[in-house]
Amino acid sequence: MSNTLLAEVASRRTFAIISHPDAGKTTITEKVLLHGRAIQSAGTVKGRGSGQHAKSDWMEMEKERGISVTTSVMQFPYNSCLVNLLDTPGHEDFSEDTYRTLTAVDSCLMVIDAAKGVEDRTRKLMEVTRLRDTPIVTFMNKLDRDIRDPMELLDEVETELNILCAPITWPIGCGKLFKGVYHLHRDETILYQTGHGHTIQELRIVKGLDNPDLDAAVGSDFAEQLREELELVRGASNEFDKELFLSGELTPVYFGTALGNFGVDHMLDGLTEWAPAPMPRETSERTVEAGEDKFSGFVFKIQANMDPKHRDRIAFMRIVSGKYTQGMKMKHVRIGKTVNISDAVTFMAGDRERAEEAFAGDIIGLHNHGTIQIGDTFTQGEDLKFTGIPNFAPEMFRRIRLKDPLKQKQLLKGLVQLSEEGAVQVFRPLDTNDLIVGAVGVLQFEVVVARLKSEYNVEAIYEAVNVATARWVYCEDGRKLEEFKRKCSTNLALDGGDNLTYIAPTMVNLNLSMERYPDIQFAKTREH
Ligand code: GDP
Numbered sequence: 001m002s003n004t005l006l007a008e009v010a011s012r013r014t015f016a017i018i019s020h021p022d023a024g025k026t027t028i029t030e031k032v033l034l035h036g037r038a039i040q041s042a043g044t045v046k047g048r049g050s051g052q053h054a055k056s057d058w059m060e061m062e063k064e065r066g067i068s069v070t071t072s073v074m075q076f077p078y079n080s081c082l083v084n085l086l087d088t089p090g091h092e093d094f095s096e097d098t099y100r101t102l103t104a105v106d107s108c109l110m111v112i113d114a115a116k117g118v119e120d121r122t123r124k125l126m127e128v129t130r131l132r133d134t135p136i137v138t139f140m141n142k143l144d145r146d147i148r149d150p151m152e153l154l155d156e157v158e159t160e161l162n163i164l165c166a167p168i169t170w171p172i173g174c175g176k177l178f179k180g181v182y183h184l185h186r187d188e189t190i191l192y193q194t195g196h197g198h199t200i201q202e203l204r205i206v207k208g209l210d211n212p213d214l215d216a217a218v219g220s221d222f223a224e225q226l227r228e229e230l231e232l233v234r235g236a237s238n239e240f241d242k243e244l245f246l247s248g249e250l251t252p253v254y255f256g257t258a259l260g261n262f263g264v265d266h267m268l269d270g271l272t273e274w275a276p277a278p279m280p281r282e283t284s285e286r287t288v289e290a291g292e293d294k295f296s297g298f299v300f301k302i303q304a305n306m307d308p309k310h311r312d313r314i315a316f317m318r319i320v321s322g323k324y325t326q327g328m329k330m331k332h333v334r335i336g337k338t339v340n341i342s343d344a345v346t347f348m349a350g351d352r353e354r355a356e357e358a359f360a361g362d363i364i365g366l367h368n369h370g371t372i373q374i375g376d377t378f379t380q381g382e383d384l385k386f387t388g389i390p391n392f393a394p395e396m397f398r399r400i401r402l403k404d405p406l407k408q409k410q411l412l413k414g415l416v417q418l419s420e421e422g423a424v425q426v427f428r429p430l431d432t433n434d435l436i437v438g439a440v441g442v443l444q445f446e447v448v449v450a451r452l453k454s455e456y457n458v459e460a461i462y463e464a465v466n467v468a469t470a471r472w473v474y475c476e477d478g479r480k481l482e483e484f485k486r487k488c489s490t491n492l493a494l495d496g497g498d499n500l501t502y503i504a505p506t507m508v509n510l511n512l513s514m515e516r517y518p519d520i521q522f523a524k525t526r527e528h
Helices: 003-010 025-035 060-065 092-102 120-131 150-161 212-218 220-236 242-246 264-274 405-420 443-456 478-487 507-516
Strands: 012-019 073-078 081-086 107-113 136-141 164-167 169-172 180-183 188-191 204-207 250-255 296-304 313-321 323-325 328-332 337-341 357-359 363-368 377-379 390-392 396-402 425-429 436-439 460-464 469-474 492-495 500-504 521-523 525-527
Touching: 003 012, 003 357, 012 025, 012 092, 012 120, 012 264, 025 073, 025 081, 025 107, 025 136, 025 264, 073 363, 081 264, 092 120, 092 296, 092 390, 107 120, 107 264, 120 150, 136 150, 136 264, 150 164, 150 220, 150 250, 169 220, 169 250, 188 212, 204 212, 212 220, 242 250, 242 264, 250 264, 296 363, 396 405, 396 443, 405 425, 405 443, 425 500, 436 443, 443 460, 469 492, 469 507, 500 507, 507 521
Parallel strands: 012 081, 012 107, 107 136, 136 250, 164 250
Antiparallel strands: 073 081, 169 180, 180 188, 188 204, 296 313, 296 377, 313 363, 323 357, 328 337, 328 377, 390 525, 396 436, 396 460, 425 436, 425 492, 469 500, 469 521, 492 500
């Protein structure tokens, strides 16, 4: 492997933000981009009501609701690193997308509303990151408000999320009396100034904890309190330990306010210094290292119409090893064909640009004309299949019906394509001509009808359907599977990828069938 390749790979940091809705993910994304010099002033990523919308806000509905339905990728330089930030949809109805995006990153930033502490969705997302022991950096946000006791917050993270906390900064006051943070590793106090949220502030720093300037800057009461608290903090909390961080057992914790753009840079300094460069990934054949010469990557996300002027679909690929160069040939392993990739896109700072080169850890977008599915592996010839990209059994079901029955073909095409993207799942019962749409959250149904109309020109409506849950079924024994299919055909369907699924009218029915057919495997997730 060449040194330039290794240096490029070593400089990559690819991460995503996990948080509960409203904790401040969008705001912190904006400030991160500001520090990465990727935007000129904050307020352009998701300008609610300002008429300016992020590039990812491709859908009217999304604009109206002000939620980010899509996943986008932003790349920017910071310190000596090239950082890839993968945005995840915040709305819980799109959690499948979020889960899959988390398979494409090497670390996560957990943003917590410090007035609220650990919330539901953070808990769920942390569970997902635990599956791969992804390293976590924590940002306690909204220090410009009255927050909960910082010590208590760390306690809560430790007990509820089962990860040790190592404070890197410590807050001085909060709300109207928020004075700044003391940086435990740099032994300096960085003073907060209000009213500079949209710009990069000139830092006001007081060196040393015993420096009388500190008393002058924050008031002697606060200074004294800080000194006392820090003794306690140093005694009671964990020191940062890089090994434990990299194994996902300990998180460095930063305090600040995304809105006030304070503390975000401290967090970024830590993330670029400590978070791992592109990590190896498993395939069903072998482990692939990021520094390998030969290119490989997997598709974790497909998204349509990011740019309304180009009605194409983009397959997001995480490069696992090697280097992409424009015009290179790649093997699309699932279909066994070599394809010429001449026009991949990168996501530098929100604007789509033509990628000349990209390296392990980077995300590139391939134009997809229906041949690429989530989970697909691309290589420079080797037959590999990356593992661990999940599909989740939907929990809500509707029958979908056309207003104009002549458009059945378009409807099916649209649904299959949308299911390949992971926007929704479609089931075709073996015994009927119904089309059943399954989703993890209710908003997905609305998105699908809106997209069917705008992209496929079909008007569809939903009806209630008697399906409570679905499981993918597998059986090693072909004969037993055939028998099962014969006896249970009324409850069997094919999904968008023609995989056999059991669609159960009730949980009781599912449990009975599982008891009755012990040789059949009923799976709640399916790997792409
Ligand atoms: P998301 O849902 O996690 O993307 O959260 P947003 O970034 O959209 O923030 C939710 C709300 O919290 C918005 O009204 C923000 O202006 C506000 N917010 C975000 N960060 C801060 C902060 O540091 N302080 C205060 N006071 N409000 C914040």
